[in-house]
Amino acid sequence: MKRYLYFTMVLAFVTQGAFAQKSYIQAGRLVDVNTNKMLLEKTIIVEDNLIVDIKDGFVTGGAEDVLIDLRGRTVMPGLMDMHVHLENETGPRRYLDRFVENEADIAFNSSIFAKTTLMAGFTTVRDLGGSGVNISLRNAINAGKVDGPRVITSGKSIAPTGGHADPTNGMKRDLMGDPGPEVGVINGVADARKAVRQQVKNGSDVIKITATGGVLSVARDGNAPQFQQDEINAVIETATDFGIHVAAHAHGDEGMKRAITGGIHSIEHGTYMSEETMEMMIRSGTWYVPTITAGLSVAEYAKIPGYYPAPVKAKAETIGPLIQETFGRAYKKGVKIAFGTDAGVFPHGENYREFIYMTEMGMSNLEAIQTATLRAAELLGMEDKIGTIEKGKFADIVAVDGDPEKDINAMKDVVFVMKEGKVYKMD
Incomplete structure (x- = not known):
């Protein structure tokens, strides 16, 4: 009976998302479209279809999480x-x-x-x-x-x-x-x-x-x-x-x-x-x-x-x-x-x-x-859901090679596409 209760509690714990997999997107450069500034070395944390946090520096999660290395790329909202x-x-x-x-x-x-x-x-x-x-x-x-x-x-x-x-x-x-x-x-x-x-x-x-x-x-x-x-x-x-x-x-x-x-x-x-x-x-x-x-x-x-x-x-x-x-x-x-x-x-x-x-x-x-x-x-009229990389918004995230602040032609070379937390392209 005790063993049954233990496994029931663990199952409930997992079901509630305690061990939910997250994606850690390490961005060498991040375009802050609120201020039109280029930020350096940030990590965007995504869970399900949402951005749940943004950390300074290159952060990694646990063994069950996904690491996406874009340290050499420029990351921006979809x-x-x-x-x-x-x-x-x-x-x-x-x-x-x-x-x-x-x-x-x-x-x-x-x-x-x-x-x-x-x-x-x-x-x-x-x-x-x-x-x-x-x-x-x-x-x-x-x-x-x-x-x-x-x-x-x-x-x-x-x-x-x-x-x-x-x-x-x-x-x-x-x-x-x-x-x-x-x-x-x-x-x-x-x-x-x-x-x-x-x-x-x-x-x-x-x-x-x-x-x-x-x-x-x-x-x-x-x-x-x-x-x-x-x-x-x-x-x-x-x-x-x-x-x-x-x-x-x-x-x-x-x-x-x-x-x-x-x-x-x-x-x-x-x-x-x-x-x-x-x-x-x-x-x-x-x-x-x-x-x-x-x-x-x-x-x-x-x-x-x-x-x-x-x-x-x-x-x-x-x-x-x-x-x-x-x-x-x-x-x-x-x-x-x-x-x-x-x-x-x-x-x-x-x-x-x-x-x-x-x-x-x-x-x-x-x-x-x-x-x-x-x-x-x-x-x-969707600025509360999309358009910026901020906590609580949909995880619509893309990345390009190069630095578009210096050379706008970099926008041609999209190497990473995520929409609502799902990766569709990763070169």
């Missing part, structure tokens, strides 16, 4: 990209693919793009527009069926008839039909409210509108406003009732002003953003997600004969090269900036390029990293 499209990737067949690919094809492709993104060090992304497969992808990742980043998704973007996210743009007339709010195409306030509610019903975490024309849609205009003010207001009011944010794709200035007036949470791209609009954003606390990499990429692809249809080629050549300069002005003005690339417009996994383009315009290397960690978490 990176975050606030504008990706995980369902697809650029290519000269892109405009044909929508006629030949099934949802299953898109799903299989998206699982590859998701893993590529995670292996590049991005443990959280905001997917801003697809067919709705992105919602299923998020669910599959959350269930552990697919390796990928934490996905905050908008499902299908919302646009007016003929707008940037009207899925029938460029089709022959008998294929165009008259898509409505059930697929994110609206005309008027009632449609706007219905479209938001439909996306929430489908499982979207955030709403995206195309406040102006865009570059890659087969439509003539790339920057004119696409919604009346009452339509924008209706979208944002309805989303706010559900407690979710609205992001606005916007190249033209008037469309940005209407979105900001309506209470938009973030402006994506912002190509023709004026000083007046920047001041509006500062007063309203509106976030700016630049996507410089997308702009420079489409300008380069436009030089390849046949890569884009003629209307797209013209817009890519005109609009694409301008975003980096706009970013530079917005940064110097003091607009709130979160990291975002529009990955999918260029190959997934090359998200690091945004760091280089941001620093070329005067942002410090560590501040650029901060936009992809702390600032991105703030945009998401």
Whole structure:
């Protein structure tokens, strides 16, 4: 009887976590994104999916614990990209693919793009527009069926008839039909409210509108406003009732002003953003997600004969090269900036390029990293869970070779990826 009680007590002790395995991550350099300083010789202790402590020096645990030696590397919080499209990737067949690919094809492709993104060090992304497969992808990742980043998704973007996210743009007339709010195409306030509610019903975490024309849609205009003010207001009011944010794709200035007036949470791209609009954003606390990499990429692809249809080629050549300069002005003005690339417009996994383009315009290397960690978490309203390496937060931790404070190109060489305490990459 005594022996039975002894083993019962031991079993209970173990079950309660007294002997739970921990991971000890020894970091030669640690980026403190709260202060934008590089700390030396720290040990991060992880248990289950959380950071439970951070110690000075190189500390080891017990024989049952895991030691991860990153003493020669630079460690930082998991990176975050606030504008990706995980369902697809650029290519000269892109405009044909929508006629030949099934949802299953898109799903299989998206699982590859998701893993590529995670292996590049991005443990959280905001997917801003697809067919709705992105919602299923998020669910599959959350269930552990697919390796990928934490996905905050908008499902299908919302646009007016003929707008940037009207899925029938460029089709022959008998294929165009008259898509409505059930697929994110609206005309008027009632449609706007219905479209938001439909996306929430489908499982979207955030709403995206195309406040102006865009570059890659087969439509003539790339920057004119696409919604009346009452339509924008209706979208944002309805989303706010559900407690979710609205992001606005916007190249033209008037469309940005209407979105900001309506209470938009973030402006994506912002190509023709004026000083007046920047001041509006500062007063309203509106976030700016630049996507410089997308702009420079489409300008380069436009030089390849046949890569884009003629209307797209013209817009890519005109609009694409301008975003980096706009970013530079917005940064110097003091607009709130979160990291975002529009990955999918260029190959997934090359998200690091945004760091280089941001620093070329005067942002410090560590501040650029901060936009992809702390600032991105703030945009998401998740700063209590992710974005920094602190006790009690999710163990989203990555490491690179080299010292990115001295050379931002080091962000290309991600050698370690942990998401919620699970190691996905360790070179």
